[in-house]
Amino acid sequence: MQVAIVDYGAGNLRSAEKALAAAAKDSARVIVTADPDAVRKADRIVLPGVGAFAACKHGLDSLPGMVEALEEAVLKQGKPFLGICVGMQLMASVGVEFGTHKGLDWIKGKVVVLDPADKSLRIPQMGWNDLKLAHVGHRALAATRNGDHAYFVHSFHFVADRSQDVLATVEYGGPVTAIIGRDNLLGVQFHPEKSQQVGLTLLASFLKWNP
Amino acid sequence: MLKMRVIPCLDVKDGRTVKGVNFVNLVDAGDPVEQATLYDEAGADELCFLDITASHENRDTLYDVVAKTASVCFMPLTVGGGVRRIEDIRKLLLAGADKVSINTAAVKEPAFVRQAAEKFGAQCITVSIDAKQVAPERYEIFTHGGRNPTGIDAVAFARQVAELGAGELLVTSMDRDGTKQGYNIPLTRAIADAVRVPVIASGGVGTLDHLVEGIRDGHATAVLAASIFHFGEFTIGQAKAHMAKAGLPMRQ
Numbered sequence: 352m353q354v355a356i357v358d359y360g361a362g363n364l365r366s367a368e369k370a371l372a373a374a375a376k377d378s379a380r381v382i383v384t385a386d387p388d389a390v391r392k393a394d395r396i397v398l399p400g401v402g403a404f405a406a407c408k409h410g411l412d413s414l415p416g417m418v419e420a421l422e423e424a425v426l427k428q429g430k431p432f433l434g435i436c437v438g439m440q441l442m443a444s445v446g447v448e449f450g451t452h453k454g455l456d457w458i459k460g461k462v463v464v465l466d467p468a469d470k471s472l473r474i475p476q477m478g479w480n481d482l483k484l485a486h487v488g489h490r491a492l493a494a495t496r497n498g499d500h501a502y503f504v505h506s507f508h509f510v511a512d513r514s515q516d517v518l519a520t521v522e523y524g525g526p527v528t529a530i531i532g533r534d535n536l537l538g539v540q541f542h543p544e545k546s547q548q549v550g551l552t553l554l555a556s557f558l559k560w561n562p
Numbered sequence: 563m564l565k566m567r568v569i570p571c572l573d574v575k576d577g578r579t580v581k582g583v584n585f586v587n588l589v590d591a592g593d594p595v596e597q598a599t600l601y602d603e604a605g606a607d608e609l610c611f612l613d614i615t616a617s618h619e620n621r622d623t624l625y626d627v628v629a630k631t632a633s634v635c636f637m638p639l640t641v642g643g644g645v646r647r648i649e650d651i652r653k654l655l656l657a658g659a660d661k662v663s664i665n666t667a668a669v670k671e672p673a674f675v676r677q678a679a680e681k682f683g684a685q686c687i688t689v690s691i692d693a694k695q696v697a698p699e700r701y702e703i704f705t706h707g708g709r710n711p712t713g714i715d716a717v718a719f720a721r722q723v724a725e726l727g728a729g730e731l732l733v734t735s736m737d738r739d740g741t742k743q744g745y746n747i748p749l750t751r752a753i754a755d756a757v758r759v760p761v762i763a764s765g766g767v768g769t770l771d772h773l774v775e776g777i778r779d780g781h782a783t784a785v786l787a788a789s790i791f792h793f794g795e796f797t798i799g800q801a802k803a804h805m806a807k808a809g810l811p812m813r814q
Contacts, residue, residue: 470758503564
């Protein structure tokens with residue numbers, strides 16, 4: 352099995368690569384690539400991302416043929432897809448960060464600034480928060496437990512149009528989307544590659560997932 | 563609910579840890595990668611490397627340590643010490659650091675913070691503020707390990723770098739560092755109350771109660787400590803259990 356991590360210049364991909372390789376335990380070959388053909392040929396696709404929504408979308412759009420390759424592999428062929436942090440946010444219809452920018456529009460919703468009413472809550476949300484699973488038994492989250500802690504760093508969050516697309520939330524002055532998904536799509540706001548055993552467990556489930 | 567963070571910090575010089583770390587099962591007392599692994603297993607919430615390598619030529623040893631650590635530890639890693647140029651940040655992030663802490667360069671040229679945050683994202687830019695109390699309720703920034711006064715007010719500086727895009731502030735009291743008398747709570751609180759970004763309390767931890775005070779009274783959301791963990795006085799687990807008992811939300 353080949354796993355492609357899409358390299359569009361958005362930060363450090365080494366951690367994601369290492370964590371996926373550790374979770375795969377030799378059952379998958381993990382490649383970091385900016386080549387649309389390699390993305391088309393992969394069995395599973397991971398879209399990471401750090402920084403601002405617009406900068407990440409611009410980076411992705413700047414790779415000729417990459418968005419088309421992603422749409423073909425993920426939407427048409429139904430290959431399992433995982434978006435991480437801003438990679439997850441890019442799955443939204445629009446992002447409202449330094450202006451309004453179109454996302455991939457794979458899961459209906461908006462990415463908006465995190466602004467909890469409780470002003471004692473810091474922005475960015477930085478640290479470990481416990482997951483509240485909305486759908487117990489989702490197969491991509493087979494080994495993820497209610498109350499598992501994952502590591503978050505973000506100032507914007509995904510507000511989904513349809514509640515059934517929200518697979519898990521965390522509490523941060525109200526519910527904040529932690530995991531979104533539908534069909535063969537999965538997106539996590541936190542960093543599984545930085546979430547110790549909880550993260551590795553989720554990545555292992557993703558690698559075994561046959562939607 | 564978001565949990566408060568406990569962050570052990572390792573001083574690294576020429577690729578080796580300098581302050582002795584006294585773990586029972588440690589094979590090589592100077593190997594930062596092995597120590598990082600043990601802290602990872604012990605449930606540290608993040609890890610911090612402070613590079614104190616003096617010579618520029620030996621800086622490359624740090625990238626190697628960061629890369630090796632990131633290959634085996636799947637936890638957030640902050641690296642600081644001698645970060646002066648955009649290129650330094652890029653190299654550290656590519657090696658596997660998640661956050662980079664900037665100190666002297668931010669004091670010399672605050673615009674560097676904006677440049678770094680725009681380039682790499684606020685989430686990976688920590689500004690490290692070393693301050694000393696110079697009068698009642700007045701704290702001044704010092705550089706070069708606390709030797710050089712700058713005349714800059716620490717609270718005003720904290721506000722400024724937060725606006726420029728720092729994603730987090732590491733506040734070290736230079737009066738308290740190494741004293742084991744506890745964090746400088748008025749300093750920590752003055753800064754934490756002046757900004758909305760997370761603040762890490764640092765400098766002076768001697769007891770587990772000091773960790774509680776940093777958060778409860780200093781309004782930090784993370785506590786950094788070195789020697790109490792390195793010398794085996796307390797484990798990460800004991801620290802977290804103590805903090806939880808005091809009513810703080812902890813990941814255990």
